[in-house]
Amino acid sequence: MKKSKWLNAGNFIFRSPGEIVLKMKLTSLLIFAGIIQAIALNGYSQSTKLTMEFRNISVVDALRAIEDQSEYYFVYNKDAIDLERKVNLNAKDLSVEEILKNLFKETNVSYRMVDRHIILSTLQAEQFTLKVTGKVTDSSGAPLPGVTVVVKGTSNGIITNVDGSYLLSNVPSDAILVFSFVGMKSQEIKTEGKTLVNVTLEEETIGIEEVVAIGYGVARKKDLTGAVASVRLEDSPREVLPNVNVLDALKGQMPGFDVGASTNAGGNPSINIRGQNSIKASNTPLVVVDGVVYVGSFNELNPSDIASVDVLKDASSAAVYGSRAANGVILVTTKRGKTSKPTVRLRATGGIQTYTNRPDMLDPEGYIQIKKDVKSLNGGSAADLELQNLLTIYEYNAYNAGNIIDWFDEVTRIAPIQDYQLSISGNGEKLNYYVSGQLLDQEGVVYGDQFEKYSVNSKIESTITDWLKLTVNLSAISKNADGVAADLRNATINAPYSWKYVQTPGFENVMERYPQGQTTTQNPFWRTQQYNEDRNQNYRSLFSARVDAPWVKGLSYTFNYSLNRWEGHSANFYDERYYMDTMKEADLKDQTKFLKDANGNVSNSYRTDWFLNHLINFNRVIKDHSIGVTLLAERQKQLTRSSTVTAKDFSLAGTTVLGVNALEKGKVENRGVDTGYSQLTQLAYMARINYVFKQRYHLSSSIRYDGYSGFAEGNKYGSFFSVAGAWTMSEESFAKDNLPFLDYLKVRASYGENGNPSIGQYSTFPSIGSGSYIFGNSTVSTTSASKLANKALKWEKTGALNFGADFSIFRDLFSGNIEYYNSNTTNLLFDRAIPIMNGFSNVSDNIGKVNNWGIEFQLNSKNIKTPDFTWSSGINFWMNRNKVVSLYGLDGNNDGIEDDDISSNIFIGKSLGAIYTYTFDGIIQMDDAEYMAIYGGNPGDVRFKDINRDGKITAAGDRSIVGYSKPNFTMTLSNTLTYRNMELYFLFNWIAGSGENGYYTGDNLYANNPSTLYGGGVANWLDKEYWMPDHPSNKIPRPNWTNSLGYQFPSRRDFVRLQDVSFSYIFPKHILGGTPVENMKVFLAAKNLLTFSKWDGYDPETGSQHAADTFPVMKSVIVGVDISF
């Protein structure tokens, strides 16, 4: 053991460079910084002189005063030292040692300085003592050298050696060991007579000391060269928000990372990092959980199991993931055990959810009026307008009976949500474990929408020997989203005069299928009667072994193997009742004739993924040089098998009572089988080197070589590289001397290339599809080409430049970062539009170039910090500009400018998401005779601008770009306020639109055209004024207008939303005293409480229109309790 070398050390560190080889790259950097600081402090204690004057204050206040004026803090046993003793302190330019000598004269208190700690202890009789040994590691399992280990309340301490191990003598059997290290949270552990105490230190999460995941390893944020955004969820105020999905928890937290809104129970919001690179290929980032590429759905991750999430935004950081990283990489790190004592934590929340916005429909009188208006515009006679002719029999009866239904209210509900989480974790001598279970039961806002999840997750890390460490993660997740939700479209448009249940005597308990007595509008609940199963189970495992080569210092080998099994089960059954027409008494009485139509299906699919990699790490520090090398070989395979059986016509069986469990009762000729099989393989090799000189100059570079089975021979491989550098300017003496307010400043520059596999497996084959036809009474099969194949398909490549700066000023009062990026994506996979004469209207190709640039800005401030009250804020701002640089490179009209692809809605030099349409110019009024003479049409029609002034409104001449679906910019503002044991957190989210370019515009046909979805003719419409001869609107056309050009009424959808609010109360220890409970927190939290927008639809963020058969965005409020013991 080399402990003595470390203990005796002062200047030992540079004495024998060849032997001082540090273990992991992270560790190397940490210890390097730590030791330098320790050395600096020795000088500090001599040179620092304090001046203070206090009269009659307690010892504890005196110590606090010293802590405030210096970088020291005190470690002591409060039972041993009389803290309340009143003292006078009168110091003028005295060193800390002198002050302390003064303070504790005539007491038995002695002190000793270790690192920045000053350990106070009482001289006491030597009692029964032990030698304690152990090893200190970081959260990744790497040994931590340089950690201060002190027996609490004494001056007895030591520093861990290069292996992270320590040996401490004279430790009382009931001692408490205090482990502290810069950048890590201090930890106290009771020895309880043990002689071996292993500890894992957690990274501290404040500012730039934070340790972040960087892909195949971790790094201190200080040492990053790329743009990595991090969110720590563990112990943050966001932890208590009603985030069913981990993405909800990240929303608005990281500039450049867009997360959409959740609308249904268990739903996965959309995600996007730094704009739209791809046109057709996926824009979804790669997700890596605990080092393994994640193939599941986000809703399978339990937000409470997640410690932190790091997003690799720029191409250089993402480049270690090469071919799959073009859209950024999300690294999820799960929680680990922390204390040697097992900790049981229980979190229970319950709450309610509702919609953010509802359509404001015409009232019953309004419904009758719009029907009259439509009828009269269609040339109806006076008799047509009489109520008994105007309304259907059902409506007329409902009118006479005064039966009015608000269908939207009927199908929506204040939906309950419950979430229970239990975890047991601990950090033993050789074992770190974290085991958790979750039970989530969520109902959606729309009737019939529900989600249930059970999950068990365990993570066990064991140190077998000092060179071998094994990790096993196992988890099982079961999800259930059975049932079909009610139809919100019909719930919106159905007339108020209608019936929910059948009116025929004797059948009053049967649901009415056609509430208005006609088949166009249906009962929104009708489809909820179908039998539906939607379940899946997911079993994940990860096995990881790490070997530290015993004879080459700094070299380690890690093997990861992950095996996942996913099973999906779905089943549907429509029995004969589903097909009856409830308007017919004969059908109500007897549905057996529909046994012919009754049908069902059962589908099972299995997916097995395995993933393995070999990682070699080598880290070494030579004087001012720190070098880290990572080598990787990786393989991945996915096998999917599926089978579906269908059956129809149960008339021979005579019953469907067995339903989906006995599909064999269906008619033989109408049974169907469909089996599927596919596989996908990927492999990669990667090398990365990191180099740091004098803690100021950082360089890193990586290269990765990828293979992907989905491409045809000759195109399977691609290589991707990156290079990045950073300069910590604040470490330079000129900065230290001239900019005293500057705590930290680092500038970064990077360039990297990444790929996007862009196509799924088998995409390059000219596949032949099949179907059926009949001749006479025989079924025959048909085959036909499914697509034009293209063997030349290859990777999309994104090359991106990033400039960034991280800063902290005025002792961390303000800190943050600013980023600029500029990326070009080439070889875009695109289903390019081709004229249908080719047989298909598109063909997949890699073509063209898209540019994205953007600015991101993050500012955190600690506005107020007093012992009782703190207030901190965070502002995030990001904007992205997108441009199609080129497409096919064709210039068919020879005007010297590349041709747009109008049929695909892509325009050279313009952003993707362009809205290319006619220009709305009001409504044709009765006296617009001149317009109608030229362009045709009738009063009440939409009037369009004749842009090319050729006297016709044509698709060829009068369309132009009127806006873009992309936002102008996004901004979030969060505030955290704490007062004693209370904490309040809230976040506003603003997605800005408009600008002269019409950003954040969405089609909004329903809210602007009453005849959409039969409005006025058959169904109800919104309570808005539409054009009629006697009230000539200039915004909304007549209710029987034919939208022959398919105009979609683009509208702005920018909004401001109070997205998150949470309030928590932590019970003080003295209240909990005497109970086994160690910590207890209660909280109240809400999401999407307020939304401000001009958008007239379900929600501006999703852009969904009223009467769409989708779900509204949820607003939720929960209460919860978090207990640990």
Place this chain on the structure above:
Amino acid sequence: MDMKKIIYVFALSLLGIFSCDDDAFLRETPDDFLTVDNSFLNAAQFRAGLNHFYAIARQNYNFRDNPDDFFQFGSGTDLFFRPTGDQLPFTDWSYINPTTDIYRVVFGRHWGLLYNVNLLLEQTENPLVRWNSETEKLEAQAEARFFRGYVYRYLGFMFGGVPVLEKAVAEPSLGYTRNTRQEVYEFAAKDLEFAANNLPTSVSEPGRVVKAAAYHYLAEMYIALGDESKNKAYYQKAIDAASMIIDQKVGEYHLMTQRHGWRKNIAGKDAFWDLFQMRSTSGFSNFSYQTGNKESIWVIQVDKFLTGGLNDGLTTRTDQERVFWPSFWSFQKFGWGNVARDWTGRGIGWLRPTNYFSYDLWNKSGAGDMRNSETNINRIFRSPDPIINGVEVPNYDITYTTTVTLANGTTIEVKTKPGDIIKKEWLTTRQDTMERAFPRIMKLGSDWHYAQEPANGFVMEFYAIRMAETYLIRAEAYMKNGDNTKAAADINVVRARSSAIPVLPAQVNIDYILDERARELVGEEFRTMTLCRLGLLYDRTKRFGYGPSSLTVLPKNNLCPIPQSVIDANSQAVFEQNPGW
């Protein structure tokens, strides 16, 4: 210690990692689907490829549940219009433009079909194919070329000149230009000639094309060529082609003049009525040549219960009844209560016959025409039997009371019993006359339904080619060839079956032929296509169309517009739009 050692360890580990065979690991083989390479290697596989063409052709008859999709039966022309408002597409032609979606749909459908035809034709020459005989190969090629002729017939008639493609596209082009309409016709004629020569005369599978089908289209195509090229010789070729069928050289074809089929014993009906009876529950089809309907040349196959019996996406019914029949069942008066009955069907009146069809057409050709009898065009609506406990009860004594506001504004109480005629003067709302009570063309629906289910219990086959049309085609050719006597004789064969008074040679002109086609083939032929072929859509609509259609139709409507999406996508050459659009 030393670099050497480090390098050694690195090298060793890398060796271990790189030793697997990357290429084998990444190799991809299509495991659960076929590709072009293994889909056309024997006759059975070609059969499946050919069957696809029939499935696509069926989409022309019954595809999506959308009123615009039935435009080709003549919506907005002299025969039909959409009745619920006067400012609907086709009823008002000013709402029709190159972005009207149905044009994209039908245009695209035929090019998709063409690609598969050309692909299959190419594969017939693959030396790896195991043909049983040369005939087998020729028949497969003939069937494929029949459909290529079908494609160009459709596109040429509806849209005019389009690119002529003999090969499946290997490299997609963005620079198509239009061939002339005549070139399209000539190409189609060549394919149809090959098909006529090489298709079998008869087949056991109902619905498969035979020589006669090819000759019929060939005759029509020759007429179109004659019209387009002004070369009268084509008319004689047309006459010859049609004569192959009429003279029974390619099968025993004749008009059905006697009662026939599985409902021939139902009293009060006639031979014309028998032609259009839904397939029996046991699967007997009145439409099939194979079951004795010798007038039937090509029938689009449908069946409610067989897999493949209906188009994908519309799996419950066909739409003739729904589209063409009035919704008298949804009256809320005179005893009706908005409940469709087995015998009423469940029409919703998407297309209503024009007054020209309903009245003028029959007045012009004289009384006694079987096709205009109450059996075949129902014009009288009556109060129904009551439904009691869900069952229609005949001979039940009940009186229905209905308050009616007459045209002059006075209100009366009308009392009717089951079977009483509903008088026209009581039908005073627009909805009454436009949607609920208009002449019901009986051949487009059924008086019974599977499972007595009037909505989804209706599934009826379509005649793509019926011999009555062959006579009218030949009549047109004779007329254009200057032989009105023979033209009149052919027309009179058709008229005689319906006991209509014969036409005189002097009366025969294209208007008369179009009128006769309407009387015989309404709801069967693609009226819009016939009118576009003849360039008379504008003229006939202007003279005989429903008011708003007649006021808004323009000469440009003689051809359908090229879909805007095609012009947009064809960026490397100008794909000319049709004149006036």
